[in-house]
Amino acid sequence: MKCADILEKISDYLDKELDPSICKEIENHVQDCEPCIAFLNTMRKTVELFNDVGKRETEIPGPVSDKLMNFLKQNVIEKK
Amino acid sequence: MFMYHYMQNRFLAFSISKMEDAEKETYSKEQKAPDKDGLLVKQVLEGDYGAFEQLVKRHQSRVFYHAMRFLNRQEDAEDILQDTFLRAFKGLGSFRGDSSFLTWLLKIATNNCLMKLRKSKKMDIVSLDKPVEIDGSELPREIEDWSNNPSDQRLEDETREFLNKAMARLPEDKRMVLVLKDVEGFTNLEISETLGMSVAAVKSRLHRARLAMRDLLSHYFEEREVNYKRNIQ
Ligand SMILES: [Zn+2]
Numbered sequence: 001m002k003c004a005d006i007l008e009k010i011s012d013y014l015d016k017e018l019d020p021s022i023c024k025e026i027e028n029h030v031q032d033c034e035p036c037i038a039f040l041n042t043m044r045k046t047v048e049l050f051n052d053v054g055k056r057e058t059e060i061p062g063p064v065s066d067k068l069m070n071f072l073k074q075n076v077i078e079k080k
Numbered sequence: 081m082f083m084y085h086y087m088q089n090r091f092l093a094f095s096i097s098k099m100e101d102a103e104k105e106t107y108s109k110e111q112k113a114p115d116k117d118g119l120l121v122k123q124v125l126e127g128d129y130g131a132f133e134q135l136v137k138r139h140q141s142r143v144f145y146h147a148m149r150f151l152n153r154q155e156d157a158e159d160i161l162q163d164t165f166l167r168a169f170k171g172l173g174s175f176r177g178d179s180s181f182l183t184w185l186l187k188i189a190t191n192n193c194l195m196k197l198r199k200s201k202k203m204d205i206v207s208l209d210k211p212v213e214i215d216g217s218e219l220p221r222e223i224e225d226w227s228n229n230p231s232d233q234r235l236e237d238e239t240r241e242f243l244n245k246a247m248a249r250l251p252e253d254k255r256m257v258l259v260l261k262d263v264e265g266f267t268n269l270e271i272s273e274t275l276g277m278s279v280a281a282v283k284s285r286l287h288r289a290r291l292a293m294r295d296l297l298s299h300y301f302e303e304r305e306v307n308y309k310r311n312i313q
Contacts, residue, residue, distance in 0.1 A: 007291075008287075010287075011286055011287040012283065015268075017268075017283070035223045038223035038224065038227075041227035042224075042225060042227050042294055042297070043290065043294050044227065045226070045227035045229075045297075046290055046293050046294040046297055049239065049297070050243060050258065050262035050263050051262055051263070051265070052240075053240060053244070053263050054142075054262075054263040054264055056240070058141065058145065059141055060140050060141040060144045060145075064144060064154075064158055065140055067162075068136065068140060068158075068165065069133065069136070071166075072132075072133075072136065072162070072165055072166065075166055076129070076132070076166070077129060
């Protein structure tokens with residue numbers, strides 16, 4: 001396992017899509033490879049940051065919501 | 081101090097399995113939502129329009145910002161929002177509850193976005209910020225570890241704004257996969273069904289997208305660090 005292999009497999013590793021034996025190989029390599037530790041940590045953080053974007057959603061602007069509600073009322077109730 | 085960070089990084093690198101449990105916890109929190117949604121869906125199907133309005137209120141923000149990420153224009157996102165809920169209402173009988181109601185909605189929204197993108201391409205190309213260069217899969221020798229950089233408790237507004245801008249710079253196909261997977265929490269299979277591509281293609285796009293985002297974030301945190309140091313001097 002080389003640094004380039006880690007680079008290629010990192011997403012699958014973080015998503016737990018790899019066989020345990022390959023995970024083990026990755027972990028063995030990373031243990032002694034400073035750049036790969038930093039790479040793994042920052043890659044994981046990247047994914048976490050985007051996970052957070054979805055969880056902390058801002059409220060929709062009021063006028064957009066009002067427009068939506070009116071649109072639906074018109075198209076759903078009145079056309080029934 | 082250096083030692084502390086170093087140790088922590090080591091620890092982080094090997095805490096994958098613990099991470100997984102933490103992730104599952106946050107996801108299961110979200111998965112409590114379908115119960116309430118399922119009930120509301122049933123009420124709507126029995127003719128209760130008020131229940132539909134509740135469903136809309138619960139999910140309108142997610143659908144709207146989802147569309148914004150794909151289309152980068154409020155006017156378009158509003159169209160998608162309206163059309164998505166209208167379609168959802170008409171097709172509610174086909175909601176089986178295999179995935180969460182939100183996932184089902186976001187699939188409809190994604191399809192609407194795809195149609196809109198195809199149409200707009202025939203007329204004019206939606207111009208974004210400078211797209212990121214994707215490729216060159218070589219691990220740089222020196223990697224700054226900024227993973228402890230932003231506060232873990234709260235994603236700062238500034239960082240979030242940056243993430244949205246960074247996403248907008250991805251080529252469309254990779255942006256969609258990244259949004260569906262990392263922002264919305266779709267499975268690879270759900271993404272492959274939604275976008276009509278193989279799971280292998282999903283994975284490869286996701287990987288490229290994440291690499292590009294990691295790169296942009298590296299520059300971002302580096303700059304922030306420099307500015308921070310300048311300010312405290
Ligand atoms: Zn390495």
